[in-house]
Amino acid sequence: MESSLSDLQFSVSEFEQAGLLPDLHDDEFSRARASPTPNAVDGVASGVESTSDQSGKLPQDRGLARTNLVENQLASILTELQELRIQKQQLEQELQQAQGSRALPTNQSVAHGETEDVENADSDPDVAPSLTISIQGRRQQVTAEDILTMPAEQYAMLWTAYTTELKSCLQLCANARSPAEESRLNQLTFETIMLRDNRLKTDVDSARFMSSEPASFFAELLTLLSLSADQIQDLMLLRRLFIVKRCLLGSQRARLVARMQEPSPDLISDALKASCVAGELGNNAAQDRQLFHRFTWGVYCGILSAKQSAEVIVHAGPQQCMIPSLLTYIARQKGFPSIQHIKDTADGIAIADEWAHVWRYTEAVNPYVTKHVDYMPIHQHKQAAASLY
Numbered sequence: 001m002e003s004s005l006s007d008l009q010f011s012v013s014e015f016e017q018a019g020l021l022p023d024l025h026d027d028e029f030s031r032a033r034a035s036p037t038p039n040a041v042d043g044v045a046s047g048v049e050s051t052s053d054q055s056g057k058l059p060q061d062r063g064l065a066r067t068n069l070v071e072n073q074l075a076s077i078l079t080e081l082q083e084l085r086i087q088k089q090q091l092e093q094e095l096q097q098a099q100g101s102r103a104l105p106t107n108q109s110v111a112h113g114e115t116e117d118v119e120n121a122d123s124d125p126d127v128a129p130s131l132t133i134s135i136q137g138r139r140q141q142v143t144a145e146d147i148l149t150m151p152a153e154q155y156a157m158l159w160t161a162y163t164t165e166l167k168s169c170l171q172l173c174a175n176a177r178s179p180a181e182e183s184r185l186n187q188l189t190f191e192t193i194m195l196r197d198n199r200l201k202t203d204v205d206s207a208r209f210m211s212s213e214p215a216s217f218f219a220e221l222l223t224l225l226s227l228s229a230d231q232i233q234d235l236m237l238l239r240r241l242f243i244v245k246r247c248l249l250g251s252q253r254a255r256l257v258a259r260m261q262e263p264s265p266d267l268i269s270d271a272l273k274a275s276c277v278a279g280e281l282g283n284n285a286a287q288d289r290q291l292f293h294r295f296t297w298g299v300y301c302g303i304l305s306a307k308q309s310a311e312v313i314v315h316a317g318p319q320q321c322m323i324p325s326l327l328t329y330i331a332r333q334k335g336f337p338s339i340q341h342i343k344d345t346a347d348g349i350a351i352a353d354e355w356a357h358v359w360r361y362t363e364a365v366n367p368y369v370t371k372h373v374d375y376m377p378i379h380q381h382k383q384a385a386a387s388l389y
Contacts, residue, residue, distance in 0.1 A: 131194050134187065135161050147198040155199060162192045167314045173307065186306045190371050192313055193300050197293060197367065213322070218329040221315050225308050227330075230377040234303045236336050237378060239327040241355055242295045243339055247346040249288050256281055294362040299323050302365035305375055357382050 130141045135158075150158070169185045227235070260277045264270035300309045300323075316322045328339065361381050363369070 131198065132191055133158070133195075134191065135165050144198045144201075147195060148201065150199075159195070162188065162195065163314050163317070166192060166310050170307070170310055170314065185310060186371070189306045189310045189313070190367065193296075193309065193367055196313075197296065200292075201289070213325070215329065217315075218326055221312070221326065222330065222333075224311055224315075225304075227308075231303050231375070232330060232334060234378045235299065235327055236331060236334070237354070238295060238298050238303070238358065239324075239331065240337070240342055241351060241358055242291065243342045244346045244348070244351055245291050245355070246288065247343045248348050249284055249291070253281065253284055256284070294359065296323065297366055298358065298362045301367050302361060303375060303378075 130143050131147065133140050133142055147155070166185070166188050169181060169188055172181050173185055256277050260274065262273075264273055300312075304312065312323070312326070331337070358378065361378055364381070
């Protein structure tokens with residue numbers, strides 16, 4: 001919430017609606033009210049006392065009682081107003097602290113399994129540099145905004161052109177591998193990954209669904225990829241951490257929604273709570289999106305070779321991303337825990353060390369920082385971390 005509550009005003013009508021002012025229209029006050037006359041100006045200090053002939057019949061003690069009653073109620077209102085101001089200041093301080101904790105994540109939050117949501121500019125896909133499009137003998141620079149705003153039909157044509165050229169390049173490399181063809185394959189794979197990564201910034205959920213391809217499809221793809229034992233172990237590690245982190249983010253969203261539905265003592269508290277929860281939900285969504293990008297960076301740019309990534313991209317077709325489904329198939333075939341078992345045993349603290357290292361690993365292979373690097377198993381990367389960072 002960017003705005004402050006410093007401009008909050010308390011009007012007389014609001015006090016009346018809240019029951020903080022007496023009903024000046026009741027019988028007691030209506031009987032005590034005198035009709036105004038040109039001579040009814042005997043001074044503010046006496047409150048309601050009049051010197052006109054019409055009001056002269058009003059008993060003096062009743063006028064004095066009414067004045068005392070109003071003064072007492074006014075004093076009570078002023079005291080309550082001061083308490084409201086103090087409460088408002090406290091709520092503003094709590095809001096500022098909440099906003100500060102969201103903007104500056106601490107090491108403690110990472111230790112409890114919360115995703116770091118503030119990264120340096122180079123690693124943030126929202127501030128990516130221009131992208132290179134080099135297909136069909138043409139080369140041009142486009143921005144991330146161009147990819148995001150591209151009409152669906154135009155993007156589909158561009159994606160098809162890339163996958164067609166990638167498929168042709170894979171066939172050439174399979175028949176007679178040459179440095180030029182390998183370089184071209186690496187470049188096309190990198191551009192396709194960047195294209196997909198930027199396009200999915202506004203539609204991440206479309207890439208998370210489980211593929212409906214038959215098991216035979218994944219069996220053939222797995223044979224084609226010819227993954228090493230280290231690659232399978234690393235893919236299963238990423239899969240497990242990805243599922244746990246998404247489960248924790250989902251639990252956080254559920255708690256925030258429940259908090260939003262809790263009753264508040266007053267409208268001010270309710271408005272502040274709604275603003276805080278809305279901000280935290282937005283932060284949760286940003287973490288979820290960043291988590292998906294990190295996951296795909298680790299798979300496409302870290303664990304898989306450029307050729308293996310190209311094979312997955314080509315066989316994925318219009319789905320663009322079938323990694324979650326492929327990893328689920330591998331887990332079933334190799335005896336790794338199911339998605340439900342991982343969710344049931346999810347513990348953010350238990351995976352804190354693993355997640356911290358995998359986060360650094362995905363940063364090292366971040367396509368916005370560097371092009372595809374040679375595969376290094378995650379456990380070896382951890383041993384060499386001192387020299388890499």
